[in-house]
Amino acid sequence: MSARNLGKEEREARAAADAAEAEFAGRSGVPTREWGDGLRSQQWFGADGKTGFMHRSWLRSEGLPDDTFRGRPIIGIANSWSELTSCNIHLRALAEHVKRGIWQAGGVPFEFPTTSAGEPIVRPTAMLLRNLMAMDLEETLRANPLDGVVLMAGCDKTTPAYLMGAASVDLPALLITGGPMLNGKHRGTDIGSGTSVWKFTEAYRAGLMDDTAITEAEGCMARSQGHCQTMGTASTMACVSEYMGMQLPGTASLPANDSRRATAAHLAGRRIVQMVEEDLRPSKILTRKAFENGVRANAALGGSTNAVIHLLALARRVGVELTLDDFDTLVRDIPVLADLMPSGRFLMEDFEYAGGTAGFAETLGDLLHRDALTVTGTTLGENYSGAEVFDREVIRPLENPVKPVGSGIAVLRGNLAPRGAVIKQSAADPELMQHSGRALVWDSLQDYLRDADDPELDVEPEDILIVRNVGPKGYPGMPEVGNLALPRKILASGVTDMVRISDARMSGTSYGTVILHVVPEAAAGGPLALVQTGDRVTIDVAGRSLHMHVSDEELEQRRTQWQPRTVPGSERGWTRLYIDHVTQADEGLDLDFLQGRSGAAVGPQAF
Numbered sequence: 001m002s003a004r005n006l007g008k009e010e011r012e013a014r015a016a017a018d019a020a021e022a023e024f025a026g027r028s029g030v031p032t033r034e035w036g037d038g039l040r041s042q043q044w045f046g047a048d049g050k051t052g053f054m055h056r057s058w059l060r061s062e063g064l065p066d067d068t069f070r071g072r073p074i075i076g077i078a079n080s081w082s083e084l085t086s087c088n089i090h091l092r093a094l095a096e097h098v099k100r101g102i103w104q105a106g107g108v109p110f111e112f113p114t115t116s117a118g119e120p121i122v123r124p125t126a127m128l129l130r131n132l133m134a135m136d137l138e139e140t141l142r143a144n145p146l147d148g149v150v151l152m153a154g155c156d157k158t159t160p161a162y163l164m165g166a167a168s169v170d171l172p173a174l175l176i177t178g179g180p181m182l183n184g185k186h187r188g189t190d191i192g193s194g195t196s197v198w199k200f201t202e203a204y205r206a207g208l209m210d211d212t213a214i215t216e217a218e219g220c221m222a223r224s225q226g227h228c229q230t231m232g233t234a235s236t237m238a239c240v241s242e243y244m245g246m247q248l249p250g251t252a253s254l255p256a257n258d259s260r261r262a263t264a265a266h267l268a269g270r271r272i273v274q275m276v277e278e279d280l281r282p283s284k285i286l287t288r289k290a291f292e293n294g295v296r297a298n299a300a301l302g303g304s305t306n307a308v309i310h311l312l313a314l315a316r317r318v319g320v321e322l323t324l325d326d327f328d329t330l331v332r333d334i335p336v337l338a339d340l341m342p343s344g345r346f347l348m349e350d351f352e353y354a355g356g357t358a359g360f361a362e363t364l365g366d367l368l369h370r371d372a373l374t375v376t377g378t379t380l381g382e383n384y385s386g387a388e389v390f391d392r393e394v395i396r397p398l399e400n401p402v403k404p405v406g407s408g409i410a411v412l413r414g415n416l417a418p419r420g421a422v423i424k425q426s427a428a429d430p431e432l433m434q435h436s437g438r439a440l441v442w443d444s445l446q447d448y449l450r451d452a453d454d455p456e457l458d459v460e461p462e463d464i465l466i467v468r469n470v471g472p473k474g475y476p477g478m479p480e481v482g483n484l485a486l487p488r489k490i491l492a493s494g495v496t497d498m499v500r501i502s503d504a505r506m507s508g509t510s511y512g513t514v515i516l517h518v519v520p521e522a523a524a525g526g527p528l529a530l531v532q533t534g535d536r537v538t539i540d541v542a543g544r545s546l547h548m549h550v551s552d553e554e555l556e557q558r559r560t561q562w563q564p565r566t567v568p569g570s571e572r573g574w575t576r577l578y579i580d581h582v583t584q585a586d587e588g589l590d591l592d593f594l595q596g597r598s599g600a601a602v603g604p605q606a607f
Contacts (some may be wrong), residue, residue, distance in 0.1 A: 009233025101269020137165030194509020226256025239322030313588025471521025
């Protein structure tokens with residue numbers, strides 16, 4: 001309430017409280033501010049006349065005292081919490097700890113929701129909504145009286161979407177992810193979300209598990225709050241964003257149910273207020289060195305191929321030169337050091353207890369740019385100096401890696417993928433890394449799934465399975481279906497891997513000899529649209545080639561017969577906008593008009 005409505009005792013108490021607050025601010029490093037002293041939010045709350053009156057008065061309805069608006073940093077808390085996004089279900093409670101830290105540091109928190117996307121639920125794919133989330137956040141940040149923002153994310157697409165939106169506006173921003181769930185437990189063994197899904201469901205299709213067994217396993221996998229506890233896309237993007245400097249050090253791998261994650265959220269709230277004072281923005285952190293750290297850390301973690309697409313998109317938001325080839329050339333001297341599913345044996349809970357992101361960073365040492373700036377205001381090397389590893393089975397030393405140098409993502413090119421395709425070598429069968437076989441081609445995922453269960457399907461283990469029209473425009477949204485379930489006939493014979501090629505993605509929890517992100521995609525008229533069943537295809541990962549043995553003349557003849565497919569549901573709304581403007585996988589699948597920064601300029605007054 002206004003000071004003029006207080007009695008003498010109340011006014012004296014108010015003055016004493018203000019003095020105590022000023023003393024605390026000086027001790028805590030948070031300066032006392034006056035009206036109009038440079039905070040972006042003061043262009044709302046410090047305004048004269050009816051404009052300022054409107055802005056202040058309506059927020060007073062939330063029970064805020066009038067000194068809330070006198071020069072305090074206003075901090076947004078962007079929350080991707082949703083009951084439809086189970087991985088992020090705990091972020092609503094975690095936000096309260098962020099608020100405590102913001103209040104403690106002298107800021108004023110305002111939590112707000114955005115679009116959310118639950119990877120296990122959304123159809124046709126959560127990737128269709130990543131750019132919408134980023135746009136939602138970008139517009140919210142620019143339109144409101146915010147000086148900085150804490151980004152609360154977790155599930156696969158929520159983390160890159162928030163980084164993209166915040167980087168485009170370039171207000172001081174700090175990410176806190178929700179953390180991995182606890183290890184799955186099934187009949188005395190640890191099981192991993194995603195990775196074990198593929199194993200269990202293929203065992204079920206092969207007749208090795210009955211209905212009772214598969215139902216039991218289903219209830220044992222996701223047994224706590226948090227995102228996938230394998231080194232899938234969620235864990236990958238959490239760890240990679242920390243090594244790129246956008247999270248507090250040592251926080252990405254803390255389990256969701258660990259009380260230290262609540263402590264980290266509190267500290268994030270305190271730190272963002274200081275970042276506003278320091279004017280420490282994403283543009284100062286997300287440099288070329290930061291992206292190189294992300295690419296190299298991803299390789300050492302055995303991380304997700306989805307990181308390729310997300311980092312390419314983020315780089316284009318901040319104007320950093322990053323290409324598809326960087327994900328190959330930058331990692332050829334990097335071994336896989338994290339023995340985590342799907343490339344290894346353990347899970348994120350084990351990784352944290354073994355030393356977590358801090359111990360892993362110290363293990364990598366000078367393989368990372370240790371002088372890169374981070375949200376702490378200090379360098380990556382300073383953040384992790386002296387960190388220890390307590391279990392060298394989970395976090396391997398450089399001299400005893402899980403997979404040798406050069407086991408990271410490889411980029412293949414040839415007449416089947418002129419602009420590139422990727423393969424995750426650490427999750428593939430070494431015996432299939434150089435292979436020729438007969439192509440079996442399907443025009444849609446639905447056609448393949450129908451035929452894959454046919455026990456009479458004409459398929460041999462040496463064949464190469466190709467499914468097209470599952471790319472960004474063709475599906476739409478480029479779903480995680482590239483790790484095609486093997487034909488029932490093949491599974492029954494005991495074979496567990498085949499070469500699979502598509503213009504789709506695959507979950508970071510997946511494994512197998514799977515060639516993904518073929519560019520240009522079939523729906524855009526790429527050569528993948530022209531390959532036919534019976535063509536011979538050769539992959540040579542060491543030689544970085546992907547080739548179909550069809551003459552240029554024959555391909556040109558086939559092109560005259562090709563017609564683009566109509567994508568159901570693409571005539572309106574977000575899907576129409578997406579298909580009309582989405583870029584290809586080698587450019588990050590962003591919308592073409594969202595590349596680059598929008599900035600945080602304050603718009604004209606509304607009243």
